Amino acid sequence: MNLLILGANSDVAYAVAKTFAKHKKADIYLASRDMKLLEKKVRDLKTRYEIKAACFYFDAMDFESHLKFYQSLDPKPDGVVYAAGYMPDQEAAQKDFKEAKKIFEINFSGAAAILEIVADDFQKRGHGFIIGISSVAGERGRQSNYIYGASKAAFTAYLSGLRNRLFKKNIQVLTVLPGFINTKMTESMDLPGLLTAQPDEVAEYIYKAFRKNRDVLYTKWYWKWIMAVIKGIPEKIFKRMGL
Amino acid sequence: MKLTSWGRYPHIDTTGASFETTDQLAALLKKNGDLIAYGMGRSYGDSALNSRVVFSKRFNKIIDFNPEKGLLVCESGVSLEEIINIFMPRGWFLSTTPGTRLITVGGAIASDVHGKNHHTAGCFSESVESFEIMLPDGEILQCSREENPGIFHATCGGMGLTGIILTAAIKLQKVRSSYIRETVKRCQNLEEVFACFETYKTTTYSVAWINCLVSGSDVGRSVLMAGEHAETGSLEVKLKQPISVPFDFPGFCLNRYSTKLFNWLYYHSRPSFVENRLVSLDQFFYPLDSIGHWNRIYGKGGFTQYQLVLPKAASYDGLNVILKRIAKAGLGSFLAVLKLCGPQNDNDLSFPMEGYSLALDFKIERRLFPFLDELDQIVLDYGGRLYLTKDVRMPKHVFQKGYPGWEAFAELREKTGMKKKFNSLQSRRLGV
Ligand SMILES: Cc1cc2nc3c(=O)[nH]c(=O)nc-3n(C[C@H](O)[C@H](O)[C@H](O)COP(=O)(O)OP(=O)(O)OC[C@H]3O[C@@H](n4cnc5c(N)ncnc54)[C@H](O)[C@@H]3O)c2cc1C
Ligand SMILES: NC(=O)c1ccc[n+]([C@@H]2O[C@H](COP(=O)([O-])OP(=O)(O)OC[C@H]3O[C@@H](n4cnc5c(N)ncnc54)[C@H](OP(=O)(O)O)[C@@H]3O)[C@@H](O)[C@H]2O)c1
Secondary structure, three states, X not given: OEEEEEOOOOHHHHHHHHHHHHHHOOEEEEEEOOHHHHHHHHHHHHHHHOOOEEEEEOOOOOHHHXXXXXXXXXXXXXXXXXXXXXXXXXXXXXXXXXHHHHHHHHHHHHHHHHHHHHHHHHHHHOOOEEEEEOOHHHOOOOOOOHHHHHHHHHHHHHHHHHHHHHHHHOOEEEEEEEOEEOOHHHOOOOOOHHHEEOHHHHHHHHHHXXXXXXXXXXXXXXXXXXXXXXXXXXXXXXOOOOO | OEEOOOOOOOOEEOEEEEOOOHHHHHHHHHOOOXXXXXXXXXXXXXXXXXXXXXXOOOOOOEEEEEOOOOEEEEEOOOEHHHHHHHHHHHOEEEOOOOOOOOOEHHHHHHOOOOOOOHHHHOOHHHHEEEEEEEOOOOOEEEEEOOOOHHHHHHHOOOOOOOOEEEEEEEEEEEOOOOEEXXXXXXXXXXXXXXXXXXXXXXXXXXXXXXXXXXXXXXXXXXXXXXXXXXXXXXXXXXXXOOEEOOOOOOHHHOOHHHHHHHHHHHHHHOOOEEEEEEEEHHHHHOHHHHEXXXXXXXXXXXXXXXXXXXXXXXXXXXXXXHHHHHHHHOOOOOOEEEEEEOOOOOOOOOOOOOEEEEEEEEEOOOOHHHHHHHHHHHHHHOOOEEOHHHOOOOOHHHHHHHOOOHHHHHHHHHHHOHHHHEOOHHHHHHOO
């Protein structure tokens, strides 16, 4: 199996790469912007798992480049993971639309741009799977994080539609909805220890959900119930809350 | 954020940042103020604690493996568990491993850890061919026994006080099986266990669990375990996922009756003698790793480990005195570990010296520290020292007397600006 990971310098992405290499002996394409770091990870994966690995420059925000990027891959991937993500301070994004735009482009527009190309190819080949890493933050907008949340809500809706479209072709689309994960994205936040997962754990759950041909994965599992409660709060009350 | 180490004492407020590239680390060092490296926090005391720390956990990439020489080059945040999982199936194992696999390569070098084979293989640094370290100004220096030997010998065992270890080239040992042939022998008293260590002197691994609550003629009652890598068998590793202690035990669970009972059970559940039985890697090396968060059984207040080593000639008399003192105080711990160490190495602050090492866990309580002060005096009187990576309270004079290399170490730190940049609560307490 050939797995392409977009936004591969994410901590979750690296854990996913290791998990697929370990359990599936998958060969790995890492695509992201920091090439020096990617090269280090390529060497790491090759030595750890005795697999093939390679890295490519990929900028989610440079939509025009996506087609050429995908065409350059040979052989084509059997599966694609979209892990790129951007979550700056909410206030910065409120004050400066450039920040908000970047959030939308990395978390959603860029994903849609590349995944349309991938979906086309998979549809033609009648083969493949897509894993999109969205977030529980997209389940309901909160004042402290709604710009990021909106980008993730869009991504979640997009993945749902894509799944609907590709179902007939037997192409799995897995939406991953993580709660808190201990990564560089959340390093400066004080996360509740009990509710925070490690990237390696999350990657194992993602791999299991892929194996079981699942559609939507909340990780860890209790986020499904936490979000059910949060979504169940009537708007009248929700709007008064300091979330 | 709050930070602590394995002993869960003390808890401190700290700002921490991780790094994945040397550029990121250099930027962290540029900021004002001192800091210390933090690996997996398996040290028991305050060696990895400071108001600012850098976490090595994301600096965890493998760089190269040479299957002819068994030479592994990796970053300092790689854990020993990862190394076992990757290389055991290819027939390679760590040259030295401590009693837990949940530590980083950086931590193994900084504490110059030892294992059950110290008498045959020495400390972890024995397997280190070279490493790269980042100095206070962000400069990266390659160190080995030939290149910058001063910094090499100060860093191995130097408790993170010489800089941030970046990558290391370490030699693995070739093995034919992931299993161990183990011999277990119950020993009635100190005399018997000493004799037993001598009998198994040429066996690669040996260690004894000792009951430190018994007194009188039974002082030193213990169970000795010796082992060799099996010659045949599978190279598969199945490191068991730990079951976890879910919460802090209330303080009263651990008292002299429960620990007595535990020690009695431990002794009597071992065979009085078995030879060459086949046991798995984790059973032999990492029995404690099968229980996650076992440090919680000591309750909220935390615990500490007191590990001492005495010169061989003084070991019998010294341990007799120490064990009797402990039994009398009734402060004893679940299990104590006794080990015959091999000769001392050339590093400034490495712990082991030729003689017997004893490690005991104590719950933190009010009367503990005055009691340990008394033990310190006995240890010094018999020419011994305490292990820095377990320590959270050693007074400066005990450190200086136990580690004659401290002066050269302190001088190097002063001269190179390390003392301004790299500090822990421990280094301040020890004045080094
Ligand atoms: C159950 C258990 C059993 C143990 N058994 C043994 C044993 O048999 N023998 C033995 O010797 N030890 C033993 N230990 C102690 C343990 O091996 C050491 O404390 C080890 O150093 C912990 O490594 P760590 O990665 O967790 O480092 P930490 O605890 O995070 O740090 C320990 C020290 O290493 C320094 N350090 C860490 N990373 C770096 C780096 N990249 N660069 C520079 N300095 C760094 C820190 O500053 C600190 O001074 C045991 C511990 C436990 C919990
Ligand atoms: N951490 C959490 O608590 C959490 C919770 C829920 C959901 N998530 C989601 O999970 C995914 C992974 O998160 P993480 O915590 O692992 O993130 P992370 O470690 O912060 O990594 C994000 C990565 O995205 C890449 N990226 C950013 N902009 C890009 C661009 N324009 N083009 C290509 N790549 C780009 C970056 O790689 P380069 O440096 O190479 O650009 C960066 O390493 C993200 O989508 C995140 O939103 C995370």
